[in-house]
Amino acid sequence: MGDVLFRAAKKILHEDEMASSKPDKDAVQKQIDENLKRIFEETANQPIPDQLSQLLQQLREQETRK
Amino acid sequence: MSHPDPREELIALLPSLRAFAMSLTRQPAAADDLVQDTVLKAWSNFDKFQTGTNLRAWLFTILRNTYYSDRRKKVREVEDGDGVLTAQLSEKPAHDGRLALRDFRVAFDQLTDEQREALILVGASGFSYEEAAETCGCAVGTIKSRINRGRARLAELMHLNENEAMEMTDPATMAVISAGRTATA
Numbered sequence: 001m002g003d004v005l006f007r008a009a010k011k012i013l014h015e016d017e018m019a020s021s022k023p024d025k026d027a028v029q030k031q032i033d034e035n036l037k038r039i040f041e042e043t044a045n046q047p048i049p050d051q052l053s054q055l056l057q058q059l060r061e062q063e064t065r066k
Numbered sequence: 067m068s069h070p071d072p073r074e075e076l077i078a079l080l081p082s083l084r085a086f087a088m089s090l091t092r093q094p095a096a097a098d099d100l101v102q103d104t105v106l107k108a109w110s111n112f113d114k115f116q117t118g119t120n121l122r123a124w125l126f127t128i129l130r131n132t133y134y135s136d137r138r139k140k141v142r143e144v145e146d147g148d149g150v151l152t153a154q155l156s157e158k159p160a161h162d163g164r165l166a167l168r169d170f171r172v173a174f175d176q177l178t179d180e181q182r183e184a185l186i187l188v189g190a191s192g193f194s195y196e197e198a199a200e201t202c203g204c205a206v207g208t209i210k211s212r213i214n215r216g217r218a219r220l221a222e223l224m225h226l227n228e229n230e231a232m233e234m235t236d237p238a239t240m241a242v243i244s245a246g247r248t249a250t251a
Contacts, residue, residue, distance in 0.1 A: 028226045032217055033189045035170040040190035043085035049098055052105070056077060059109050063073070 072112055075121050076105070082191060086126055089186040090133050092175055100136075104129040123193070126201045130183060137179070173223035181216030184209050 083104060087097035107128050108115075115124055174182065180202075187198040188209065199206045220226075 028221050029217060031226075032170075032185075032220050035167060036174075036185055036189040038167055039171060039174065040082075040085045040089065040186055043088040043097070044081040046081070046084070048080050048084075052080065052098065052102060055102055055105060059105070060073070 072115055072117065072121050073109070076108060076125065079122055079125055080105075082122070083125060083129060086183075086186060086191065087129060087133070089174075089182050089190075090130065090179060100129060100133055103132050107132065120197065120200075123197050123201045126187070126191075126193075127203070130202065134179075169224060170220075173220050176223060177216050177219055181212050181219065184212035185216045188213055 080101070084097060084101050087100040087104070088094065091097045091100055104125065108125055111128075115121065174185075177185070183202065184198060187193040187201060188195060193201065195206045195209050198209045202209065
């Protein structure tokens with residue numbers, strides 16, 4: 001009896017899966033894009049390292065001396 | 067003056083340049099070296115930059131060209147300074163059904179450089195397909211196919227492909243199955 005129900009549940013779920021495979025694909029894509037943004041922003045939201053700020057400062061000073 | 071000084075604009079673009087560099091090198095120290103090289107090259111070539119054109123695409127192009135020419139020069143050292151290579155994917159997707167960021171990063175690191183850059187440019191930096199194609203010096207169709215392959219590979223690595231979804235492992239499915247079993251017990 002349990003097995004019959006198990007198979008029935010599996011079949012229903014399988015049909016659901018088939019019917020909704022398009023939205024699922026969109027959902028996967030959405031999750032991927034959200035995570036891409038998260039890893040991008042993780043670095044983009046960090047302050048600029050001192051070394052880089054100093055380099056820019058030097059470049060600007062050279063520029064004004066020209 | 068109708069256009070801002072590209073030197074000032076460059077400073078505003080540094081955070082996204084760093085993020086793009088990080089997505090290519092995946093190592094903070096290497097990313098910062100790459101951004102420094104990019105800034106130096108851009109600074110000495112500003113006379114070649116046409117005011118009013120897309121500075122962001124111009125800078126991203128310099129950065130990626132620098133990255134790929136460095137990569138060609140040296141056989142890539144298999145370094146694992148930041149523990150990127152030793153990180154492993156979890157066996158199953160996160161229990162809440164969302165992608166765990168850590169797992170995503172491990173999967174992302176396994177893509178090709180070309181797939182990573184295309185995904186980051188269009189998926190995270192807000193580049194149009196055309197801008198990304200211009201930045202990478204390739205056809206729009208090439209960018210689209212890199213993005214599609216990259217997404218498919220990520221889905222596969224993260225166990226998000228359709229076949230995996232059929233497995234009786236997600237919490238909703240387990241709940242239905244166990245409820246059914248309890249009812250008949």
